[in-house]
Amino acid sequence: MAAWKQLLLALVVVIAAAAAWVKFFPGAPEILAGWGIGSASVDARPRSEEPRRNSGPQTAVITAPVVEAVINDRLSAIGTGRANNSVALKPYTSGRLTKIEVISGRRVETGTVIALLDSELEEVALDRAKIALADAEAKLERVRSLRTTNTATQVQVTDAELVVGNARLALRDAQLNLDRRAITAPIEGIIGILPVEAGNYVTTDTVIATIDDRSRIKIDFYVPERFAAEMAVGDSLSASPIARPDEVFAGTVSAVDNRVDDKSRTLLVQAEVPNEGDTLRAGMSFRVLVKFPGDTYPSVDPLAIQWGTDGAFVWVIRDGKARRTPVRIVQRNTESVLVAAEGIAPGDTVVTEGVHAVRDGAEVLVARAQPSAAIPAAPAVTGSGS
Known part of the structure; x- marks a missing residue:
């Protein structure tokens, strides 16, 4: 192809590209006007359109209401x-079990006999204590009779009374030792499975039953x-x-x-x-x-939270204008964010979509307002078991 044809084709391509740029690029007329080209076409626009172009349309946004939420109200x-009340029964003394008086799983009253230990020696000791007491009391009566005739002295009477007192204590001791051979329930309750059987030898460390x-x-x-x-x-x-x-x-x-x-x-x-x-x-x-009573905070949609150099903030709509309001995030949930701020309260409206075009103090056009949904209760704080 000849050189002049190539030059002509290139010129046509450049002119077509320039025309497309002027037609489709939004700021092309202003750029040309800055270069001193096409100013007439720019100035030829109707003056009635000038104010509408300078003021610009209001920013369309989607908003959501601020609601009230409570946290730290459950544990x-x-x-x-x-x-x-629970008792593990152990015998007072060692011995061999002769009989078990109860059945596992039954309710027992206070004082019910659970099991019996062999008690022959204790029974003998009790009989001996009874005989000793009877003999001491008989001697005391004889001494008192002699005292009335001045045959016995007051010291002899006092010694005889002391012997009687010791004999009574010995009888009580023998009776107590015999009673403790019977293992009784100290409380009312349900008796558990018995870990022993009749014939077993038990000590003071053996658990007879649990109640x-x-x-x-x-x-x-x-x-x-x-x-x-x-x-x-x-x-x-x-x-x-x-x-x-x-x-x-x-x-x-x-x-x-x-x-x-x-x-x-x-x-x-x-x-x-x-x-x-x-x-x-x-x-x-x-x-x-x-x-618990809990703590109350404003709750906003997670999309309303924005971040700046000074921290988190939201756009609050008041009188049709957006107001930048710094907030402190208290708790994040799946469907809400709890915040603390002086300039926001339940009932306010915040921007959730279209925030990239919002400016502080600029008028906004609410394209759609999200309904006020119930905020789910904050998850209960979990404690540990014992």
Whole structure:
């Protein structure tokens, strides 16, 4: 191809590119006007359109309401249940079991005989003490009779009375030793499985039986130290067995420890729940839920949170204008963010979409407002079990 043809083709391509740039690039007329080219076409625009171009359209945004949310109003902890009163029976003395008087799983009253130890020696000692007491009392009567005739002295009477007193103490001691050969229930409750049988030799360290008074179940659980000042005896709570979560039992706080554990930074708390149907057992695990007044904060949509050089902020709409409001994030949840700020309160409106075009003090056009949805309750703070 000849050189002049190539030059002509290149010129046509350049002119076409320039025309396309002028037509499709939004700022091309202003740039040409700055170069002194095409000023007439720019100035030829109707004057009626000038104010509308300078003022510009309002920024279209999507907003959401600020609602109120409560946190730190619930505490969930795992605790371990135990009987209201529990006793492990051990004999006072060693010996061989001769008879077991109860059956495992039965309710026993206070004083019920659980088992008997061999007691022949104690019975002999008791009979000997009775004979000694009778002899001492007879001697005392004879001395007193002699004293009336001045045959015996007052010292002899006093010695005889002392002998009687010692004989009575010996009788009480023998009776006590015999009584302790019978192992009795010190409390009312349900007797557990007996680990011994008749004929076994037992000592003072042998557990004969366990008795649980489970009319009420005590639950030991631990709470974080920030709730230490909130826990008080008499506070209401609810407890559910882990194995049967659909069952809920109302209870109260029965005891609060006097110090926070310095290793776990938790406080031991004890609760009581009634066991009227006798469905609960010692050793069961429970989920305990305690409610508090809690702390109230404004809650916004997570999309409303923006970040600047000075931290987090939101755009609050007031009188149709956007106001930049710094906030401090208190808690992040899946569907909401709890904030603390002086310039925001429940009932305000914040920008959630279109924030990139919002300027402080500029008017905004609300294209769509999200409905006010109920903020889900903040997750309960979890404590540890015992």
